Amino acid sequence: MSPVLELADLSVRYGGNRVLDIGALSLGQGEVVGVVGANGAGKSTLVNAALGWSRGAAKVSGRIALCGRDISRMPVQKRVGEGLCLIPEGKLIFGTMTVEENLAEGEDEPGDGRRTYGVDDVYALFPRLKERRGHLGSQLSGGERQMLGIGRALRLAPLALLLDEPSIGLAPKLVVTVLETVRELCADGLSVLLVEQNVKAAIAVVDRMILLERGRIVLEGPAAEMKDNPRIAEAYLGAQKR
Amino acid sequence: MNVGQQIINGLVLGHSFALVAIGWTVLLGVARLVNFAHGQMYMLGAFVTWAAIAEFGLPYMLAVPFSMVVGIMVGFLMQQVLLRLTLKQDLVSIMIVTLGFGHVLHGVAALVFGSTGQILDTPFSTKNVYYGDLWFTWQDVAIVMVAVIVFIALKTVLEKSRLGRIARMVAEDPKLALLGGIDVRKVYFGVFAFEGAAVALAGAVIGPRTPILTSMGFDEVIMTFVVVVLGGIGSVWGSYLAGISLGLFTAFFGALVSPAYTTPAAFLVLIAVLVLRPGGLAAKPGGH
Numbered sequence: 225m226s227p228v229l230e231l232a233d234l235s236v237r238y239g240g241n242r243v244l245d246i247g248a249l250s251l252g253q254g255e256v257v258g259v260v261g262a263n264g265a266g267k268s269t270l271v272n273a274a275l276g277w278s279r280g281a282a283k284v285s286g287r288i289a290l291c292g293r294d295i296s297r298m299p300v301q302k303r304v305g306e307g308l309c310l311i312p313e314g315k316l317i318f319g320t321m322t323v324e325e326n327l328a329e330g331e332d333e334p335g336d337g338r339r340t341y342g343v344d345d346v347y348a349l350f351p352r353l354k355e356r357r358g359h360l361g362s363q364l365s366g367g368e369r370q371m372l373g374i375g376r377a378l379r380l381a382p383l384a385l386l387l388d389e390p391s392i393g394l395a396p397k398l399v400v401t402v403l404e405t406v407r408e409l410c411a412d413g414l415s416v417l418l419v420e421q422n423v424k425a426a427i428a429v430v431d432r433m434i435l436l437e438r439g440r441i442v443l444e445g446p447a448a449e450m451k452d453n454p455r456i457a458e459a460y461l462g463a464q465k466r
Numbered sequence: 467m468n469v470g471q472q473i474i475n476g477l478v479l480g481h482s483f484a485l486v487a488i489g490w491t492v493l494l495g496v497a498r499l500v501n502f503a504h505g506q507m508y509m510l511g512a513f514v515t516w517a518a519i520a521e522f523g524l525p526y527m528l529a530v531p532f533s534m535v536v537g538i539m540v541g542f543l544m545q546q547v548l549l550r551l552t553l554k555q556d557l558v559s560i561m562i563v564t565l566g567f568g569h570v571l572h573g574v575a576a577l578v579f580g581s582t583g584q585i586l587d588t589p590f591s592t593k594n595v596y597y598g599d600l601w602f603t604w605q606d607v608a609i610v611m612v613a614v615i616v617f618i619a620l621k622t623v624l625e626k627s628r629l630g631r632i633a634r635m636v637a638e639d640p641k642l643a644l645l646g647g648i649d650v651r652k653v654y655f656g657v658f659a660f661e662g663a664a665v666a667l668a669g670a671v672i673g674p675r676t677p678i679l680t681s682m683g684f685d686e687v688i689m690t691f692v693v694v695v696l697g698g699i700g701s702v703w704g705s706y707l708a709g710i711s712l713g714l715f716t717a718f719f720g721a722l723v724s725p726a727y728t729t730p731a732a733f734l735v736l737i738a739v740l741v742l743r744p745g746g747l748a749a750k751p752g753g754h
Contacts, residue, residue, distance in 0.1 A: 316642070
């Protein structure tokens with residue numbers, strides 16, 4: 225069975241500077257792969273480049289395949305339509321719209337056997353959002369925004385989810401809740417590439433982990449093996465010292 | 467001074483300002499773009515309506531949608547030329563290109579329609595209504611009705627429909643809208659097409675009030691600017707209220723002082739409002 229997401233020779237440049245250089249990275253069905261590394265290692269650049277999305281002027285090259293289909297030349301909205309979704313770091317919902325409006329856009333009949341999530345499915349996953357359905361996005365707490373961001377992505381019937389730093393600004397208990405929800409979604413067949421600085425929380429839910437340094441993969445392996453690796457510990461401690 | 471007559475004049479003028487400005491309200495509110503060819507597109511709307519009636523023999527009620535279709539085509543053409551700048555949100559270049567586009571439209575219109583003034587007669591513009599010492603035409607009634615209908619329709623579409631929701635998403639954050647699978651380019655094309663149709667409608671409905679000239683358009687774009695900024699950028703009701711307020715102000719200022727100084731006076735009001743309420747009339751005190 226071919227991987228859900230395959231990245232090959234993925235390179236990102238800002239001006240003349242190459243900030244990401246990934247030889248090969250794949251994501252299997254129902255798999256959670258964690259991407260860890262220090263600040264500026266290229267973690268966010270990696271997930272943004274996989275979708276061809278950037279708030280800056282990044283130049284991306286390389287091959288990106290979703291379920292064996294080359295999507296490298298597709299514009300962002302087409303890749304999303306194909307089932308590759310990104311929940312970015314920072315602004316991830318529309319603040320001037322209600323929770324319900326944020327969830328209104330979705331793929332209800334993608335037509336290729338993809339698992340769909342209706343608004344009620346999202347509310348079942350995150351009951352707090354149902355209670356806040358009439359509130360504006362700007363009125364939500366950090367945790368609620370993260371839930372809504374995940375809910376918005378689920379509404380698009382994703383095959384693979386690129387999740388960028390979901391724990392930022394969240395209370396430790398909420399981090400666990402959000403990551404456990406991600407794990408549950410993967411049990412349903414969703415594949416997730418999870419960028420996370422909170423290595424301790426991430427390692428509990430990922431199947432595999434990669435360590436990025438200066439835009440390159442320097443270490444890769446199953447979560448159980450990576451747990452005690454000194455380089456991972458170093459990266460983890462670095463994150464805690466911040 | 468006949469106060470009742472000035473109120474009628476002000477309301478008709480105010481609805482005219484609001485109707486001319488509605489395309490800009492959406493353009494600035496949704497796409498964060500400006501179009502300084504807006505006035506010349508208004509002129510073109512009036513002249514295409516005139517030509518449809520005088521040259522092609524179409525009835526007024528068909529000439530208006532014909533003019534709107536031409537407006538949509540002009541809007542599409544402009545956006546096609548501007549697309550790269552639009553996606554980069556390069557406002558300075560967009561200002562210059564649209565100013566240039568306005569001059570091109572003026573030149574083409576003068577070549578096609580001539581430089582002499584024309585009268586755009588409609589079945590409503592020649593029918594007067596007298597009520598005591600008050601006077602207006604059915605065309606004035608049409609202006610008010612069309613403006614009210616267009617504003618209510620726009621407000622409803624923006625707040626209640628999927629199309630409006632997508633437009634608001636792009637207005638708030640086009641990059642984030644992309645992540646929702648929204649084709650932002652299509653939204654920008656739609657916004658320019660709406661602007662073209664709306665300003666052509668304004669030209670077709672307001673044009674019959676005065677002789678039309680291919681040189682007109684500059685005053686209209688200035689007043690549009692005042693209305694949109696005064697109302698609060700992107701605010702539909704704000705633009706409507708600002709249009710009415712500006713119309714009443716212009717009518718009374720013209721009657722009490724002199725019509726020659728209404729534009730500078732309108733800008734004085736704009737400056738005063740922006741100092742006191744930086745976000746415009748529709749914004750909460752304190753600005754954006």
